[in-house]
Each structure stands twice: as structure tokens, then as C-alpha cells.
Amino acid sequence: MTHHTLFVCVLCRYSEFNQNQSELSLGQLLFDQLSTELATCEWREAIRLKPVRCMGACSRACVVAFAAPDKLTFILSELSPTQSIPELLKFSSQYIACSGGKVPYKERPEAVKRGIHAVLPSLPH
Numbered sequence: 001m002t003h004h005t006l007f008v009c010v011l012c013r014y015s016e017f018n019q020n021q022s023e024l025s026l027g028q029l030l031f032d033q034l035s036t037e038l039a040t041c042e043w044r045e046a047i048r049l050k051p052v053r054c055m056g057a058c059s060r061a062c063v064v065a066f067a068a069p070d071k072l073t074f075i076l077s078e079l080s081p082t083q084s085i086p087e088l089l090k091f092s093s094q095y096i097a098c099s100g101g102k103v104p105y106k107e108r109p110e111a112v113k114r115g116i117h118a119v120l121p122s123l124p125h
């Protein structure tokens, strides 16, 4: 089985709202919520969630990346740490199902269409 990975930057910036009440960054909030929601998905065994400490797109928080062997890598940015969750979960199931990770543009959730930061080809063998 192909192993898919969803990288989530857990250092993406701190919210102006929760800075005084909590040490949680927006990225950590996104990671925690994705982790909770992914645990209930049928395809949870096919993708692992991996925290990353910065992916170099810090001014465009929140940042995630979908990657797998022989598949496109999608780097997404400017994601809401709360509202993007259902769309990221939907895209994760599409990414797992599609050969080469080539999820047709028109089928991608809106947050994914808006959030594309870069799409990288699969690594050559």
C-alpha cells in the first residue's frame, strides 16, 4: 500500500486572539483538529499526519503538504485552522484514491483550489 503523508506546520503563527490564553499556535490547532477528525475517517490507515516545524512559508499560515511516493506533492497555504478541516479531509481521500495524486482541478475542494502554494512533480526513480 502506498503511504501518504499529510505534513502540517505546527509553528505557523500565533493567533492575536489566543496568545494570552493559550500557547497553541494556529498550526498546532490545525494539527490537533485534523488528528481528531482523521481518526474517524475510513481511510485513516492510508495516510499519516506528520507535524513539521516550519516549511518556509511562514507569512502564509497555515501551511500543509500532501506527499506520497510516485505522486504529486501539493503544498497548500493560507488555510484556516478551523474551517479548512472538512475540505482537507475530503482532499486527503481524493489524493489517496487518485493515481499519481492527480486530483482533477474541478473536483478539488475550494480551500484546496484557493490554497495551492505549489505543486511538485513526483521524484524520478
Ligand code: FES
Binding pocket: 009, 010, 011, 012, 013, 027, 053, 054, 055, 056, 057, 058, 059, 061, 063
Ligand atoms: S512557521 Fe509555518 S511555515 Fe514557517
